[in-house]
Amino acid sequence: MRTSGVWRSVATATALAALTVVSGCTIQPAGPPGTSPAASPPAGGSSSAGSSPPAGRTPDAKPPASAGQPAPEVLWSPGDRGGDVRELQARLRQVLWLYEGPTGTYDASTVYAVKGFQGKRGLPRTGTTDSVTWQRLLGMTREPGKWDLYASGGQPAAKPDPRCMTGRVLCISKTSRTLRWMIDGRTVSVMAVRFGAQYTPTREGVFNVYFKSRHHVSTLYDSPMPYAMFFSGGQAVHYSADFAGTGYYGGSHGCVNVRDEGKIAAMFAQVRDGDKVVIYW
Template sequence: MRRSRTGRRAGAALALTALTVPLTVAFSTTASATAASSCYAVRGPYQKQAEKFLGLRVDGRQSASDCRAIRAFQTSHGITPNIGYAGPVTWGVMRVVAQQQAAGHQPNRAHKCPTDRGRIACVDLTRQISWVQDGSKLVYGPVPVRTGRNGYETRTGAKRIYWRHLHHVSTLYHVAMPYSQFFDGGQAFHSISGSVWSAPGSHGCVNMRGKDAKKYWSLLKNGDDVYVYGRKPGT
């Protein structure tokens, strides 16, 4: 049976579509992969600070090795876009990490968290760290945390854990809050799936890495003291 011109045109159009779609997808995938692996060649406003923090040669110039090092830091700390640009967000995280590293094994060196209450979980908003101590003895930590953003600040002062829920889900934000230990209204210690260094912060809870939240769950119980002090940068 002889095909009409209309039928031939339709067949040709279908064939062209079948070829075009895979090529488009392949091109997009390749372009995305290229963009994801790219490194920004322009120096950022905090280039020298980033170089010093990372132990690089401090000359304020963006070299390929500088970019790779900055990008590796961004990737490991959940900073996006992770293109090796030393901008304010990256430098802000570096400053917090530097303070966390400086805390070492003596986070309560300034004696701001009470040492006369037995087992207590301390939260320093300024340095974005938390630890558990028994009297003056460090039990666990310090560990990095992410506290409340501007307008949703984690409230300071003396608290106590009053409710624990291993598989809690927020009724306000509909997100999972594993290992939740509530100490002040809706504010609690709990783990998150993302980075504890990512901006801008929580809605008041003390966000933790999974392993740290799990350890806190094993160390604390209802009635244990919590003490929150300081002020998170940017709030």
């Protein structure tokens, strides 16, 4: 009897062991293509079904929605130049992420603005403009006008007026808003300019510089007019800090405002009393 009891105990233990093995063989849930079933926990780790997941993780975590998706196409990146970059910058100005330019060059300020725009909308802060970033920006802005694109200058200079082709001339185009400093038909330098407002327009025609004043201050408006070169009454070509700061979103009281102080300083040193001024469309 004792022997048979031992055999019954052995048989029972064997059956229980078999059941235990079978109950532990569960079917692993199917993962993404190419994945393998989860590995066994490392030695010393808990395999209890009721244990909590590690901190920072959730049970049955799924891969990000972007997993397996191609990265969006990069359209423009630092160092790029051209009209497309100028439009990008103009649109970033509309949503107040960029305050200078447009310049047409993807510079450090543009990278900073793009990163800010991306981060605000939950996009990766790469600083490069990809197709997703561009579409989001397009949906929030309007198409820039000509002077939005050239708010701080950069518009190609218009063809010189025939009256500019001889002598020493400040050749000023209202169409392209540019000034060519020319000597005997040769362009010495080109600079962005703006003109008088609606009720104080800049006169058109042929004039001559009759007075120069390096540190001039307007007697009518008590405003600085550095590098002033007067050509018609109180109208002059001069540097404008306001133009440099706000671009074409302002205007003068009839003077020709120059944005680039370095360029007008160089021109001021060369211009003489009597030099011609031609203002045309």
